[in-house]
Amino acid sequence: MKPKQNKELKTLLARFEKGETNRVEEERLNELLQLEENKNNFSDEAELFAYFKTAKKETANTSLVQEIFDKTQQFQNSSENSSNAFHVFYKYAAILIIALGMLHFAYQYQQDKIQKEEARMAYLETKKALFIISEEMNNATDKLSEIEDFTQQTQKYINP
């Protein structure tokens, strides 16, 4: 290496260590350190710059921001699907409950109607029976008045 370049390298390294170099100077320093003739004398500094280059390439392998929005989208879709499933389930459950309710009330109404009819029929039958009894009793009363007359007439002769 030329003495001038060597001096430049040492100056830049001293400034680099003090944190006084700018980006252009750091680029120049990197270039000088990559030269074959400097690799032995300044191998530590060259390795440090090589490390910076390697570390710069490190990534998370995937786009983290894209991953977040993809996950959010998936979550929204799955919650929409599950809410849709719940919606359908509740819809059919409501229809079923209404149908069962209507059937129950129709059956109950029919039962009440039959019961009322039976009660009315029983009432009419009882009324008819009582009417017959009443008629029979009226007939018997006529015959009783004849007996009464007979008794009175006979008493006149028995107890004058």
Next chain:
Amino acid sequence: MKTTHFIEKVQIFEAKMFRLARRILVSEDAAKDAVQEVLLKLWEKVNQNSNFNSIEAYAMQMTKNHCLDQLKLKANQNLHLVHDNFEAEEDESDENSSHNETRMQLIKNVMDKLPEQQKMVMQLRDIENYSFTEIAEILDISEVAARVNLSRARKSVIQKIKKNKAYETQTK
């Protein structure tokens, strides 16, 4: 702001956020989680119409604060402390490559052991190429303090690399 626009903007610097988080938290999983949490907060802030001078600087500042909070809470105690990026493409027959990987791992370890402030300044300046003005804004320190921290960090790292090499030469 539309989602696609936000994604496009963030994708430019999210790798920088990840590397800073990784530098502070060490674990890749913890760094990913931290960055994602920060991005969600950033998305909320953006939607609240907050005005930023630079969304990138603000995101980096949030990442730094979040990661330091995580460290304080010791929430990442049980996470792996293995840097697996340098483990890829291992070829035992290639001695040079293996040696280089070991050296890279050594430098990484040396950097990881620096005090937090120095570690972050070195990461932001030497790996992410931020200016001192940007570093000062992200870390909420003065430019002078950033320079001082960088100088100390660089000196310390170079010194330790030299020390390690001297030890290796002695033991051979």
